[in-house]
Amino acid sequence: MDLSINENIGRNKIHPHKFAVWVGCGSILMMFASLTSAYVVRQSAGNWLEFSLPSIFKVSTLVILLSSLTLHFAYSAFKKEKEAQYKGLLVLTFVLAIMFFVFQYWGWQELAASGVPFTINPSGDFVYIITWFHAAHVVGGLAALTVALIHAFGLKFKPTPKRKLRFELTLTYWHFVDFLWVYLFVFLTLYR
């Protein structure tokens, strides 16, 4: 049952479900904002191990940025009804998403190997907790991408408004976790 009738009135510029995703993203952002503020507060209290962020995180940043781009083009292809391009780019996005996890995992290993294993000092623990927690939110995005893949290959290609909306929701959330990572990466790089 579609209860979002009022968009027919013509006042709504945005679908309510999409708006709800935006609100949800804002709420998630507050979690990370509070974690990074806790980081700043804790850092100023001293007893703070100084180290540099694993260089592999730079690669994962590139990978997730790229995945946002490919998903975006997959969406454009979907709208233009270019089926092969849409499916191909969606698969590519999924692969890049998996690669992001692999690079994050290597990043955590590199961090531990460089003398900052978990629980040695809050400065390292913050990096672990924040990046793990971010990864947990990317898992949500991965789930949405999996559903998108199932739809792409399981259903007959038909760009109905409903499927377009669903794609847009996935796209919005994926851009969000991407943006979130960029924020965290820049923050953790600058606040050493």
Next chain:
Amino acid sequence: MANVMTAVQDREDQLIEQYGFDDHFHEHEHGDKFKSNFIMKYIFSMDHKIIARQFLITGMIWALIGAGMSIIFRLQLGFPEESLTWLRPLLGKWIEVNPDTGIGKLAPEFYYALVTMHGTIIVFFVLTAGLSGTFSNLLIPLQLGARDMASPLLNMMSYWFFFLASIVMFYSLFLSTGPFSGGWVAYPPLSALEQASDGSGAGMTLWILSLVFFVISVGLGGINYVTTVLNLRTKGMSMWRMPLTIWAFFVTAILGLLSFPVLVSGFLLLMADRSLGTSFYLSEIFIGGQQLDHVGGSPILYQHLFWFLGHPEVYIIILPAMGLTSEVLSVHCRKPIFGYKAMVYSILAIGFLSFIVWAHHMFMSGVNPFISNFFVIFTLIIAVPSAVKVFNWITTIYKSNLRYNTASMFAIGFVSMFISGGLTGIFLGNSAIDIQMHDTYFVVAHFHIVMGVAAFFGMFAGVYHWYPKMFGRFMNETMGKIHFWGTLIGAYAIFWPMHYLGMAGVPRRYYRFDNFDTFSHFSEMNQFITIAAIVTFGFQVLMFVNFFYSIWKGKQVTTKNPWGASTLEWTTPINAGHGNWPGKLPTVHRWAYDYGKNGEEMIPQVEPLRDGETEDH
């Protein structure tokens, strides 16, 4: 009277038919698939009206449990010498019976568990879920002219996450080590070290799990409320035409969405400290001469994260009560709410300020006194929008034709409680006076009156007023009035004396005071408070009886709009189905408070502006 009401009702039906917006809702629906069977209709319902009732009844059950706990620990405080052996059938091993004398005592650790659970249950499960969960769900779609929430599915999940949180918390009450006992604020190290107390082990694990489920519930609900208010208002329902209830729920939802995630972050680090061996909150700690592995953490960090939620949380509790009070007062005074826009701006101002005052809970935790000044100033500034609201409520009542029914009396009671409790807030918000007052019964008195009792009064006003909409029947007025007077007098009898205890320095959270010479002359006052608490609890049981009796046996509602209110929820059928309006959606032509305008008693929101009439507010 009945004829007038029927005339109003016919007029409203005509107006909806004439000006309403046809969304072809019922053609699309092909029979309501959500009502096909009992389970989908009453259990996993997606109808916001059913979900509202689920929140309300779950909240009421928790209220009974939470208040019952307070009776038990009040017995300990009022009568520390008496034997509590008779409570053994209920509390079992938590009543420790001395084998020689046969005298049973409440186990001290269980006293702390009761205090902790009382706070957690009332703050989160009753006054957050039970209050804003109930009325946001009920009123947002109904008063905005929407068929349902933006996402009925998320809305249903919101309730069921709350239910899950309830189950986990309830289960923790029966652990052999007892539920969490380190205070509802769960400060580390009591909450972070399993060996800190009996309840810090499994009890705390379940406590934190339960609250994470609870935050998910608040989040899913809040996303829906905000989205519905901004996107699903019916034609003509501009923001400035929304009833104050909706404004209050809207800002409440925003506060929840911005502050509860911060609590989750705080819990995340707490869980890491508990289970993974990190030291975010744990400094060098020695237990029995042995140093723990933790180094360099700061418990103050947790307090910052907790109170960044904790302070907006008290407005998450009080704003819905304010909204309900405004609406109930205006309807029953038959007058427009005084200063509608000022009310809205006050809600917004309170919402904004609530985010920059959190450290006033931490004046004595070792925060920098210069930083305290900042928080003192903003805390005291909150008195301004609060006073604006109080002034407007009183001015609305002033020279009105007030109908003395239970709903309006509770609304007036809310104003009384809010003034009494708010004034003591000005003392406590001051970091210098807080040196004397902090952690005494003065604080207990303050927050119980201003956010406990006042919020309950707002909730009661709402329940009595919207009961006809929820259940198609009225609650019994006589029992309602007895409930009101009993609760008003009882609540003041409980909490007023606590101010004196606090000013004399009696600390909160203590198990007994009869060992302290300084406080020995307060033992009779403590007895008085306990007796008042028991009697007041009895009046709440009466309310329960009234509530459940009236669901089946109450006086039936015969007209759609029994109170003669102008808002949209009263244009729906008495027992509205899913989708709320049987035909077209109503459209809105004026604000929600046209009472007594141009000599007419009430003009509903669906009535178009007359020739030459201007919309005024």
